Amino acid sequence: MRHLSFPKDFLWGGGLADFQAEGGYEESGRGLTTLDFVTDGSHTEPRRITYVMPDGTKHVQPARGRALPDGARGYLDENYYYPSLHAVDFAFHYKEDIRMLAEMGSSVFRFSICWTRIFPRGDEETPNEKGLAFYESIVDECRKYKIEPLITICHDEIPAYLADHYGGWLNRYTIDCYLKLCRALFERLGSRVKYWITFNEINSLNGYISLGCTRYDDYSRYVGAHHMFIASALAVKMCHEMIPGSMVGAMYASSPCYPLTCKPKDVFKQMQVRRRTFYFSDVMMRGYYPGYAKTILEEAGVTIPMEEGDEEILREGTLDFYSFSCYRSTTVNENTVFPIKGLEIMSMDTNPYLETTAWGWPKDPMSLRYVLNEVWDRYQKPLFIAENGLGEIDKADENGYVEDDYRIEYLKEHFKEIRKAICLDGVKVLGYTMWGCIDLVSLGTGEMKKRYGWIYVDMDDKGNGSKKRTKKKSWYWMKEFLESGGEILAQDDDPLIL
Numbered sequence: 001m002r003h004l005s006f007p008k009d010f011l012w013g014g015g016l017a018d019f020q021a022e023g024g025y026e027e028s029g030r031g032l033t034t035l036d037f038v039t040d041g042s043h044t045e046p047r048r049i050t051y052v053m054p055d056g057t058k059h060v061q062p063a064r065g066r067a068l069p070d071g072a073r074g075y076l077d078e079n080y081y082y083p084s085l086h087a088v089d090f091a092f093h094y095k096e097d098i099r100m101l102a103e104m105g106s107s108v109f110r111f112s113i114c115w116t117r118i119f120p121r122g123d124e125e126t127p128n129e130k131g132l133a134f135y136e137s138i139v140d141e142c143r144k145y146k147i148e149p150l151i152t153i154c155h156d157e158i159p160a161y162l163a164d165h166y167g168g169w170l171n172r173y174t175i176d177c178y179l180k181l182c183r184a185l186f187e188r189l190g191s192r193v194k195y196w197i198t199f200n201e202i203n204s205l206n207g208y209i210s211l212g213c214t215r216y217d218d219y220s221r222y223v224g225a226h227h228m229f230i231a232s233a234l235a236v237k238m239c240h241e242m243i244p245g246s247m248v249g250a251m252y253a254s255s256p257c258y259p260l261t262c263k264p265k266d267v268f269k270q271m272q273v274r275r276r277t278f279y280f281s282d283v284m285m286r287g288y289y290p291g292y293a294k295t296i297l298e299e300a301g302v303t304i305p306m307e308e309g310d311e312e313i314l315r316e317g318t319l320d321f322y323s324f325s326c327y328r329s330t331t332v333n334e335n336t337v338f339p340i341k342g343l344e345i346m347s348m349d350t351n352p353y354l355e356t357t358a359w360g361w362p363k364d365p366m367s368l369r370y371v372l373n374e375v376w377d378r379y380q381k382p383l384f385i386a387e388n389g390l391g392e393i394d395k396a397d398e399n400g401y402v403e404d405d406y407r408i409e410y411l412k413e414h415f416k417e418i419r420k421a422i423c424l425d426g427v428k429v430l431g432y433t434m435w436g437c438i439d440l441v442s443l444g445t446g447e448m449k450k451r452y453g454w455i456y457v458d459m460d461d462k463g464n465g466s467k468k469r470t471k472k473k474s475w476y477w478m479k480e481f482l483e484s485g486g487e488i489l490a491q492d493d494d495p496l497i498l
């Protein structure tokens with residue numbers, strides 16, 4: 001039997017996003033972001049967005065999947081609860097949180113920048129010192145424990161001011177604003193941060209929240225993405241110039257999809273659906289629009305506003321690594337439509353071979369090995385598993401302790417698949433950051449009870465609770481796993497390694 005081991009320099013740790021964790025809105029002088037106007041929700045009740053029209057009338061509607069009327073602007077209504085404003089108070093707990101992750105043995109920590117902490121409106125000339133100092137302090141805290149920071153520059157949100165006054169990513173002007181943000185970050189943090197992610201899940205963005213426009217259609221999706229491609233390519237170039245040795249990636253929602261049957265039409269549809277994801281990474285990893293993009297755009301009736309020089313910018317700003325989220329797999333068949341306008345295609349059919357979580361997400365450890373191979377074969381550039389993990393209902397005892405054996409099981413099975421991808425398939429994987437390492441507010445549902453962490457946070461769906469942090473059973477397991485260099489994973493449970 002072959003003995004399988006993780007590379008010694010493999011980076012292990014966890015990740016979070018500003019709006020799901022930080023809080024501290026009033027204290028920081030940060031501006032509002034588009035996600036601030038999104039209310040709480042649940043598995044069955046969609047999160048909503050509150051907005052005001054130019055005539056002063058106030059409205060509310062589901063936050064995703066729909067356009068807003070022209071002229072709508074995000075608005076905070078005192079009758080609603082907005083989880084992003086306070087989240088889990090990471091802004092006040094980060095020293096303790098990072099210490100707990102360090103004690104566990106983490107070697108990487110992924111976090112995102114709240115754009116409006118650095119530029120409260122987005123179009124200012126000079127950055128806000130308080131915001132830069134905040135992130136510098138997080139980086140220093142990581143460095144103190146020899147933890148490598150992995151920074152997501154933009155995670156699914158945009159300054160509300162840029163949305164309301166410029167139309168967000170539909171306007172090329174936003175590229176300049178984004179690059180100002182990048183320059184400020186590279187200047188201040190560059191000497192201590194090697195790994196950067198330009199955009200989170202860039203293949204899943206649309207509408208007011210992530211693109212800052214009132215439209216929610218194929219036009220906004222593809223035109224917004226083109227401007228983000230240009231912004232990302234220019235940021236890659238800037239980063240390489242300002243921080244020698246830096247590595248820049250983007251992050252893609254990459255849970256794989258399988259054909260429901262071996263019917264050729266199902267199999268072909270699977271390929272077409274997959275290209276809805278690869279469309280984005282092909283441009284950014286290879287530096288040009290792939291041949292099949294023409295058909296996708298024609299079908300959507302969209303013409304990309306390609307300007308002189310854009311092609312060269314894309315060519316010169318290709319990414320150094322591919323990072324991705326993968327929580328689950330999905331299935332498609334020949335009749336699968338692309339509803340989808342900005343959301344990754346999640347399940348169209350149920351997969352009878354897989355169990356699901358309380359939120360209906362199929363659990364499929366092999367999907368991770370599958371996508372690692374799929375992407376490595378396509379680009380031959382290193383990969384980073386930026387998001388994976390299990391969102392479940394954790395029952396804490398009176399001390400806040402959670403016996404989350406189900407999470408340990410999930411991690412074990414997924415880690416084995418990563419190890420196989422590295423050792424048996426030869427995939428180059430830089431590291432793994434488990435999503436929501438400290439319990440945080442769910443992006444999809446706005447709930448707190450969908451928990452992912454190794455560290456429990458005492459807080460409920462409406463923000464009540466002490467926010468006290470407590471290590472879960474999975475924290476102790478992870479510590480043991482890391483101390484053993486991954487060797488506590490069974491070696492003999494798969495015929496492929498014999």
Ligand code: BGP
Nearest residue numbers: 017200201391441442443444445
């Ligand atoms: C990804 C986002 C994260 C995160 C995760 C889990 O799409 O990048 O921000 O939240 O999904 O989703 P949820 O929070 O809905 O469980």
